Amino acid sequence: MSDLNYKSWNEECAVVGVYNIQDASNIAYYSLFAMQHRGQEASGISTSDNKKLFITKNKGLVTEVFNKEILCNLKGNNAIGHNRYATAGEDSSADAQPVFANYDLGQVAIVHNGNITNAKEIKDELIKEGAIFQSHMDTEVLIHLIAKSKQQTLTDRLKETIPKLKGAFCFIILSRTKMFVIRDRNAFRPLSLGEITNKDGTKGYIVASETCAFDLVGATHIRDVEAGEMLVFDKQKIQSHIIMQEDPYPCVFEYVYFARPDSKVFGRLVYDIRKSMGMELAKENPVDADIVIPVPDSGVAAALGYSKQSGIPFELGIIRNHYVGRTFIEPTQEIRELKVRLKLNPIKEIIKDKKIIVIDDSIVRGTTSKQIVKILRDCGAKEIHMKISSPPTISPCYYGVDTPTKSELISANMSNDEVCKYIGANSLSFLSLEGLKNSIGDGNYKFCQACFDGKYIV
Numbered sequence: 368m369s370d371l372n373y374k375s376w377n378e379e380c381a382v383v384g385v386y387n388i389q390d391a392s393n394i395a396y397y398s399l400f401a402m403q404h405r406g407q408e409a410s411g412i413s414t415s416d417n418k419k420l421f422i423t424k425n426k427g428l429v430t431e432v433f434n435k436e437i438l439c440n441l442k443g444n445n446a447i448g449h450n451r452y453a454t455a456g457e458d459s460s461a462d463a464q465p466v467f468a469n470y471d472l473g474q475v476a477i478v479h480n481g482n483i484t485n486a487k488e489i490k491d492e493l494i495k496e497g498a499i500f501q502s503h504m505d506t507e508v509l510i511h512l513i514a515k516s517k518q519q520t521l522t523d524r525l526k527e528t529i530p531k532l533k534g535a536f537c538f539i540i541l542s543r544t545k546m547f548v549i550r551d552r553n554a555f556r557p558l559s560l561g562e563i564t565n566k567d568g569t570k571g572y573i574v575a576s577e578t579c580a581f582d583l584v585g586a587t588h589i590r591d592v593e594a595g596e597m598l599v600f601d602k603q604k605i606q607s608h609i610i611m612q613e614d615p616y617p618c619v620f621e622y623v624y625f626a627r628p629d630s631k632v633f634g635r636l637v638y639d640i641r642k643s644m645g646m647e648l649a650k651e652n653p654v655d656a657d658i659v660i661p662v663p664d665s666g667v668a669a670a671l672g673y674s675k676q677s678g679i680p681f682e683l684g685i686i687r688n689h690y691v692g693r694t695f696i697e698p699t700q701e702i703r704e705l706k707v708r709l710k711l712n713p714i715k716e717i718i719k720d721k722k723i724i725v726i727d728d729s730i731v732r733g734t735t736s737k738q739i740v741k742i743l744r745d746c747g748a749k750e751i752h753m754k755i756s757s758p759p760t761i762s763p764c765y766y767g768v769d770t771p772t773k774s775e776l777i778s779a780n781m782s783n784d785e786v787c788k789y790i791g792a793n794s795l796s797f798l799s800l801e802g803l804k805n806s807i808g809d810g811n812y813k814f815c816q817a818c819f820d821g822k823y824i825v
């Protein structure tokens with residue numbers, strides 16, 4: 368997929384929480400920078416110095432929203448942060464996070480990712496009771512529920528209100544002195560816990576959507592936050608409460624595309640899994656060819672795996688320009704095709720007169736694949752065999768990922784042969800569901816794969 372299409376398969380947001388670490392705003396900033404791929408529309412950080420909360424949020428990339436002075440003004444050793452991915456028509460700065468609120472127990476700032484599937488129902492109910500909402504964000508629903516609760520502490524209010532929410536979500540909540548971290552009952556979206564030793568020897572903690580954030584700030588990964596777990600960080604200690612209990616079904620698409628290959632997600636290194644997917648693909652779909660090339664960057668690890676398993680040499684036949692900004696966003700066919708050309712440039716000398724296997728992670732609309740096949744043909748490729756390191760995507764996601772509708776998903780509407788003809792390749796094959804399972808291969812495969820099989824858990 369290579370994130371080249373306007374509105375392809377887009378992760379919605381990254382979250383980070385920092386507790387008892389000196390210069391917490393800096394740690395949150397670098398963590399958000401490491402997780403920029405999970406959202407580029409807006410960024411925000413809120414901090415606490417145990418007396419009051421500070422907040423800065425705005426539209427733009429992490430490096431555009433923050434500078435040294437802003438980070439200096441975000442005082443304290445506790446922080447939460449957010450990178451926002453905007454769904455179509457909802458990109459106003461009013462929807463940037465953290466969301467800040469004053470209520471009867473004091474101040475809170477909240478960040479959240481994912482999708483609360485019953486948010487509309489709860490919101491309608493709250494509006495009937497007189498509540499006023501200022502944004503489109505599900506986070507506001509939680510604020511109203513917390514404010515309405517009669518429980519005496521925020522911990523008890525969260526224990527009471529969070530189990531009312533359904534769907535895929537991670538929340539990180541900052542009060543003046545505490546931080547609360549919550550992962551939904553099915554653990555759809557990843558959330559990991561790490562620690563840092565401060566200069567004075569005390570322990571500090573960090574929670575982030577991906578462990579690549581830990582690497583950048585020198586934190587050690589301890590474990591993942593469990594399904595249905597609430598962690599309460601208070602007085603330099605962590606308390607764990609299981610507030611909802613159901614079987615976990617983490618999102619398998621994190622392994623296919625969303626997560627950075629250098630992150631450990633659901634306990635496994637993403638790079639290793641993508642390589643295994645390529646190896647499985649080679650076992651299932653052998654073909655005679657001269658070279659294996661990836662669609663960069665998302666197809667690289669799988670192409671290495673395919674090459675290793677098949678013995679066919681790996682080449683970087685297409686080079687990606689990383690510096691194309693978010694300029695071409697109009698969803699017209701013409702512009703989409705130009706965008707592919709701007710981002711991917713083939714090396715003619717490698718392609719000419721060769722039988723080529725091209726590895727990509729997925730096909731959404733087919734537009735990108737069609738363009739890639741065309742530019743390779745224009746370079747004189749003899750044969751082009753398109754191989755996809757995941758099963759055909761046939762259903763949209765309702766768990767916090769912005770996806771095209773079913774009618775826009777090419778594999779939901781055409782057979783493999785028809786898709787192959789549409790993109791103009793000599794052959795097209797996908798990894799099977801069984802192959803996907805084998806690639807993850809922990810003997811206990813239990814993931815959400817609804818976008819591949821249409822079986823929704825919630």
Ligand code: SF4
Nearest residue numbers: 618620764815817818
């Ligand atoms: S439907 Fe697909 S993208 Fe959505 S959570 Fe399930 S596996 Fe992930």
